[in-house]
Amino acid sequence: MLVNETKPFRELCRENGIAVTHQRQVLYETMKTMHGHPSPEEVYARVKKKVPAISLATVYKNIHIFVESGVFREVSLHHGSVRVEMNGEPHHHVVCSKCRKITDIGEKELGLGAKRSRLPGGFLVERYAVDVIGVCAKCQKSDC
């Protein structure tokens, strides 16, 4: 679940058992005004205008807390490091949101619907890459 726009910040914090600090609140409100997929550095630069003494570490720590709390979502659950695909067959990925394990699922096995070859704006489609995100059997058991 993503941000409930109407929910006050204090409530969000109480629900997630985190303290309402000045830095955290300004960070949250700053992030809500941003668009796209900003990096921690970009968020840091923006929030520094309002709280000049804030530390980059605080930005990182709070972004993680927000993501863990479900206040914000990560753009991608894939590895941060460069990874190469060894499976030559057309396939997609199954990603566990708990343990972050990524496994392959065949294009056919996934059975996705119709695809487009063009998108509005003149984007020429080469392929679709689907992540099926959820909880793997192991993590359902171990409640990790």
Next chain:
Amino acid sequence: MLVNETKPFRELCRENGIAVTHQRQVLYETMKTMHGHPSPEEVYARVKKKVPAISLATVYKNIHIFVESGVFREVSLHHGSVRVEMNGEPHHHVVCSKCRKITDIGEKELGLGAKRSRLPGGFLVERYAVDVIGVCAKCQKSDC
């Protein structure tokens, strides 16, 4: 060494205008035996068994060359750094394989087919995250 074994790789190199070096060939053949989504470090560890003097830099450089040549594919075209999603609406991503720009596309606008709530193996699906990969209008023009 046998001529037959080296022939396909030699062809691959000639097609892409790169030299057939011992390191490159062993790297390629090692990678072809691997599964999943190995990191450069993992590839390095494996190839070192056959060419102990190989450098990690060589592994990185050649992985890039292989990816550029289309010999191998990157698992994800997303940012290497942590990114947070500012769009609260259900949406997917349109990714240009040339300039790597990532833009949002609404769930509805993408119009994807039926989704599953369970996968074989007991995986519990939360959501689908789709990357529509291709070439953006700008890169089609500028031939970048």
Next chain:
DNA sequence: ATACTAAACGATAAAAGTTATCGTTCAATA
């Protein structure tokens, strides 16, 4: 309101991943 404690903070060192530099070696070609 005050004191106490755990959480959060800022500064910064360290770690992890990747890229750049540079002198040496080697593959392609002529």
Next chain:
DNA sequence: TATTGAACGATAACTTTTATCGTTTAGTAT
């Protein structure tokens, strides 16, 4: 076989992220 640009190895540098640690602050219990 000689030449030359590409590729190599070693390693420094850089980027991104995490860990450490002393200080400050929010939540709460008095």
